[in-house]
Amino acid sequence: MIVVGDLVTDVLVEHAGPIQIGSDTNASITVRGGGQAANTAAWLARAGQAVTLVAAVGDDPAGRDRVAELTAAGVRCAVRAHRGAPTGSVVVLAGPAERTMITDRGASLLLDPADVVAAIAASDARHLHLSGYPLLHDGSRAAGLAALAAAAERGLTTSVDAASAAPLRSVGAPAFLAWVRGADLLLCNADEADVLAGPGDPAEQAVRLTAGVAQVVVKQGAAGACWAGNGQVFRGRSPRVPVKDPTGAGDAFAAGLLARWCSGGTPEAALAAGAALGAEAVSRIGARP
Numbered sequence: 001m002i003v004v005g006d007l008v009t010d011v012l013v014e015h016a017g018p019i020q021i022g023s024d025t026n027a028s029i030t031v032r033g034g035g036q037a038a039n040t041a042a043w044l045a046r047a048g049q050a051v052t053l054v055a056a057v058g059d060d061p062a063g064r065d066r067v068a069e070l071t072a073a074g075v076r077c078a079v080r081a082h083r084g085a086p087t088g089s090v091v092v093l094a095g096p097a098e099r100t101m102i103t104d105r106g107a108s109l110l111l112d113p114a115d116v117v118a119a120i121a122a123s124d125a126r127h128l129h130l131s132g133y134p135l136l137h138d139g140s141r142a143a144g145l146a147a148l149a150a151a152a153e154r155g156l157t158t159s160v161d162a163a164s165a166a167p168l169r170s171v172g173a174p175a176f177l178a179w180v181r182g183a184d185l186l187l188c189n190a191d192e193a194d195v196l197a198g199p200g201d202p203a204e205q206a207v208r209l210t211a212g213v214a215q216v217v218v219k220q221g222a223a224g225a226c227w228a229g230n231g232q233v234f235r236g237r238s239p240r241v242p243v244k245d246p247t248g249a250g251d252a253f254a255a256g257l258l259a260r261w262c263s264g265g266t267p268e269a270a271l272a273a274g275a276a277l278g279a280e281a282v283s284r285i286g287a288r289p
Helices: 036-046 061-072 106-110 113-122 138-154 165-171 173-180 190-197 202-209 249-261 267-282
Strands: 002-004 008-015 027-034 052-058 076-082 089-094 099-104 127-131 157-161 185-189 215-219 225-229 232-236
Touching: 002 036, 002 113, 002 138, 008 061, 027 036, 027 061, 036 052, 036 061, 036 127, 036 249, 036 267, 052 061, 052 106, 052 113, 061 076, 076 106, 076 113, 106 138, 113 138, 127 138, 127 249, 138 157, 138 173, 157 249, 165 173, 165 190, 173 190, 185 190, 185 249, 190 202, 190 215, 202 215, 202 225, 202 232, 215 249, 215 267, 225 267, 232 267, 249 267
Parallel strands: 002 052, 002 127, 008 089, 052 076, 127 157, 157 185, 185 215
Antiparallel strands: 008 027, 089 099, 215 225, 225 232
């Protein structure tokens, strides 16, 4: 499997109460690898899948550390280090009821279409998974579109993660849906589904979105997920587990679901596999296995 998207440094700030604006707030702070695409690749490797990540980092210590972490986790890295650009960084503010991300895309915006096409051409992978983040930013959009085009040309199945509600609103639902039209599978969470399909029941949103992509999964966190495709709707449940940190749960869910679905599993089996890996993710600190 090939995963295309972002590889960044996560600065995870866990605070037990409200942030005291203009003063001090007690928190636990950790620094580790992140990025939606990189996290999904790491969880795919955890699920036993052969996976290649295509991404861009800076030619700096952070970039080298991020690649080394993934390599140690069993991910093949087709990652270019760009001199003069910093590796992207995300500050994740994780409180009892909310998670907010403050993002510097850095070298992720330099993702090169030629690098993406070359990696796909050199691989014997049968599936491409694209993080939506490259599509949501001007600098990397050409690379995201090139990934989908190259995969289609070579006969790979494709999936896209909608990534994040705020930048989706900025680019607009019609533009994003045009970019991913024809993909085999679109994954989005409840907020992203509201942007792309309008408010409503998750199953109805998923069905509406199948007008442009073959199959759609709407994630609902602890409430489970639903899958629409081929005129059918399937619902999956999430196991009840103590939540330590929701960071990366959606990426783990995507990895579990894709690993099962790309191996011939049914939508019901894929939803269950995604929920199991998502539950493992929220039971630990950080976005990676």
